[in-house]
Amino acid sequence: MTIQVFGLPVARGIAIGKAVLVASSRLDVDHYFIDADQVEAEIGRLREARDLVARELESLKQAMPGDAPPELGALLDVHLMLLHDESLTSATKQWIRDRHYNAEWALSAQLEVLARQFDEMDDDYLRERKADIEQVVERLLRALARGGSSALAAATRKPIQQDWGGEEPLVLIANDIAPADMLQFKQSVFKGFVTDVGGKTSHTAIVARSMDIPAVVGAREASRLIRQDDWVIIDGDAGVVIVDPSPIVLEEYRFRQRQSELERERLARLRHTPSVTLDGEAVELLANIELPQDAPAALRAGAAGVGLFRSEFLFMNRDGELPGEDEQFEAYRAAVQAMDGLPVTIRTVDIGADKPLDRMSLSELRHEHTLNPALGLRAIRWSLSEPAMFRMQLRAILRASAYGKVRLLIPMLAHASEIRQTFEALARAKQQLRDAGTPFADVEVGAMIEVPAAALTIPLFVRHFDFVSLGTNDLIQYTLAIDRADESVSYLYDPWHPAVLRLIHDTIRAARQAGKGVSVCGEMAGDPSFTPLLLAMGLRSFSMHPSQIAAVKQRILRSDTAKLAQMLDAALACDDPQECYRPFMGEAAQLH
Template sequence: MPFTLHGLAVSQGIAIGHVHLVSHALLEVSHYQVAPRRLADEVARLAAAVDMVRADLGELKTTADQQPGHAEVGALVDLHLMFLDDPMLIDAARQLIEARRCNAEWALVQQMELLVEQFDQIEDAYLRERKADVVQLVERLVKVLLGHPGRLPKKRKSDLATIVVAHDLSPADTIGFRDHAIAGFVTDVGGPTSHTAIVARSQGIPAVVALHNVRHLVHDNELIIIDGTRGVVIIDPDDRIVEEYTLRQTELALVQSKLQRLKDTRATTLDGEEVKLLANIELPKDALAAKAVGADGVGLFRTEFLFLSRDALPDEDEQFEAYRRVLKKMGDAPVTIRTLDVGADKALDSIGKRSTEANPALGMRAIRYSLSEPKVFLTQLRALLRASHYGKLKILLPMLAHAHEMDQSLALIAQAKVQLIERKQKFDPRVEVGGMIEVPAAALSLGMFIRRLQFLSIGTNDLIQYALAIDRTDEAVAHLYDPLHPAVLKLIGGTIQTGLRYGVPVSVCGEMAGDVAYTRLLLGMGLRQFSMQATQMLSVKQEILRADLVDLAPKVQRILKMDEQERVHEAVERLRS
């Protein structure tokens, strides 16, 4: 019988498909006694499951090694293979089968729970978090033992696709999904700026998050429907409901088809104001998607995805090649590359240091980290400068808050230039340097930025988080994350207006830029450069083409003077009517 769950809609669209559980629900296994004469068979069953998982991991490792930018997958696989060889897991489970005469899956889960308890006692935060890898590995083994290994199906032409259902999805979880028939994402936790949400939007995949207990309410291969616009998930729909949502899918596909006609149309308002639409990318190959929708350039290349989950840092030549590939693909269009932004939810494994900070979001991250590791920073800066010889590159510094951070960064850029001159390596000496405005201190002290930098980029995801004192990855407070809070709008509007006043270009590269609900608001504030996921660009362009700035500007100025959130929401909604 169909039933409906309600969560947060974070990526629009309709998805109809079968459930693929990537969660721990299957770890609630049955416990039964095995007859003494069958103990050898039970041990053999465990060994066969280990062999199958080892083969699957080896295949995944080979695939990852052959694909540029997938080093983090290889590192994750290596970690799982290491746990697979750990006697504290498999050997101990085998001994438990023989001693307790129990079934293999129950023995594995018992040993896993023991290991998880031991991980919880570790003081080092990074090592403590590795318990999740043990759980994921045991889940793989249990799925094999239960007769459904859980491999993601290959793309199919006629059959219904797969909907991934999980407690949460990490960057490593989502890397390989592009090669499979993934129709949508559903998770227990998350918010509008969680990794699952951002990945879903970047791939144009419907997603609903913050459903709390969805993984306990569905089964592998069960038919479900995601409405990524309304935040609704329908479990076990009947034929009538499937027919209704299939019709909606067709209507949405028609809308998307019409949007494709705008690819080569300049983003110009009704009163003739031209707007630049730039793309956010994470890997060099993402530049192709940016070109496919007619992006005016790359407004944010997140370089940290070249560094994450690997045993060794990418050297200067590897980084140079990655940056050069993007610049070559984009031709004469500008490419803004952000320097390493690690820390908080993006741990860097290869340095050998592990965070023990109580609140990493307020600790050693982004530019603070880079300045604390000048050799790492200089290596990246040299790679960036070398790549500048092949296109219009701009360097973006993340999470700036102090004048000395800018001064030190600019001094290191100058040092990198001297080193390249000594090597006789070519670079563009006129490379522009800009700064991210993503902490309130930066938005409230723009003078020191204007005097030192050539452009600014507003990172709304972190700016909202820090302005409202909300951890955007914490589901308990996700409902308080509000881009339309009056204080947030004053910080964004003030930054844009200051840039206009002093002739310093300002863009918005956070998730607000790609949400059509805020397009007219940002236009009315004076924003003329939007940077977003490629999948969002044509919808935003359509909104710009329908906007009249002469009418919008005075309305937005009145909104910026409001101090009640409810009134702000109502006024922003009226901008689109």
């Protein structure tokens, strides 16, 4: 039976494929594909884990005191029976053989199948046995972790790449996917993904857009309603997920999919076209990247440089171990050299909120249970609390500046004291390099304007910094007091809110009047519906994911900034977001 699940569209396009459910949030497991020649070894890992758990359960039975309740022994017998049940062991091996899942993923996939079967049982007693199978699987997962799995994973683990041997397209369904885990899915076999939770500008959604595949988040019950191997359509334009579609619906969406691909090909032809408005205003289009290997995509898209290198992704998927100075330097240098002389803006680590370190570390260990991570120890606050780590990153960035044009960007500044401490740390890092005889170049230093306090005191920032960059995602979140990762309040997240528009406008105007560079690197920069507004405000530098550059460039090529500027006063004078948008509605329709 066809069902529809509604969520928030975060990455445009149509994806069609069979559902792959990853473990729910109650189980923390790795998900990766293994090579064909590693299948038997992976099944061997599973067998060893099962034997280990069996020995543990037998030992528990033997160690039971004589006065122990008989129900306890019966429970252990049930767990032993489930451990050897074919519906668990044989089916798990099948996931490994057919899909080349690692053992942990195969176990969690089969648990999802069995859990659904228990949920559908009419008998209350049998239905409650789901907890037993969950406990057995959790024991197996712990045994896999103890049984030297990490060494095998290190030898066989690879990104979920397009070399997967299956013929059917796959789509990923999960309760949530952490930004760090999203990196595992770059260049993946998955044609799209759906999560139960998340907002349009959560970092998971941002990384999803960087993958340039259709995605829907905040779909609430998706991971419960969708079963393994269901055929699924993800409509990334409308935020709709269609499960088990009829042949007519499937064909309609396949047609739309082909049309979308043709539109992308048409836009790609603009790559070498100069980004200049109808009235001759040159506009700089830069790329946002997460890792050095993203730089070639920026060049292919025709980016004039990297406006935001999110360095925090170098710190993720490391089991809490921070990258050393040399490792960071190599990554930054690789990105700089890949851009072939074009500028690269590297933002210092923006850890915290919805981008925590794996298992947390250093000061984060003391704050992992903070009531509101978005208002806690994150970004520059975290860096200043770990001065040795901060200087290490600054040295690595400075060293990379010897190989090309590098600009340094500091996130989430709000106080004059933070500005002072940042420049003191930078001065000390430079002196340490001089003392060591390590070459580096002069770098421009910029500030992220993403806290209302920074936007309201913008004269302070343009006095100290060479340029500013508007992080509109956080600026909107903090201005409107909305957690941007919380789908329950996502309807209140409105970039057209008058307060947001006035803060953005005042920042752009102050920077231009001071002769300082100003750009927008948040999601507004990559959304063509905001391009006329930002042009009207005087913005001439946009930074976005490479896949968004062509669409924004098309909008710029059709824009007349002089005419747009005449509409700005009406937009800034409004009280309601709908009224703010209205002056540009005619322009938007005309440009379509």
